Amino acid sequence: MRRLTWAQNLTEAEMIAGLLAQEGIEVVIQRQPGLDAPDFLGGGPRILLVDEARHAEAAELVDAHFGLR
Numbered sequence: 001m002r003r004l005t006w007a008q009n010l011t012e013a014e015m016i017a018g019l020l021a022q023e024g025i026e027v028v029i030q031r032q033p034g035l036d037a038p039d040f041l042g043g044g045p046r047i048l049l050v051d052e053a054r055h056a057e058a059a060e061l062v063d064a065h066f067g068l069r
Contacts, residue, residue, distance in 0.1 A: 001028055001049040001050065001051060001052070002049060002050060002051075002052045002055045003047055003048070003049055004027070004048045004049060004050045004055065004058050004059060004062060005048050005059075005062055005066075006032070006045055006046065006047050006048065007029075007045065007046045007048060008045055009043055009044065009045070009046065010029070010043075010044075010046060012046075013029045013046035013048055014029070016048055016062060016066060017029060017048065019061060019062070019065055020050065020058055020061060020062070023057070023058075023061060025050055025051075025054050025057065025058045025061075026050070026051060027048050027049065027050055027058075028048070028049040028050075029046050029047070029048055029049075030046065030047045030049065031044060031045075031046060031047075032044065032045040032046065032047060
């Protein structure tokens, strides 16, 4: 898995992951290191990871739709 981008919160991360899922790209969403506290619930930044083989395709989609790269 390779880091694709980050999101400000879980909602934003799921929106990006949904776009990629429509193209068949699986995404793993992780909390930022050091901010993995259950008290944050859906808040706090997230890191989105994708398979190395599909990274370029995923990066192009995210950049085209969100400009987050």
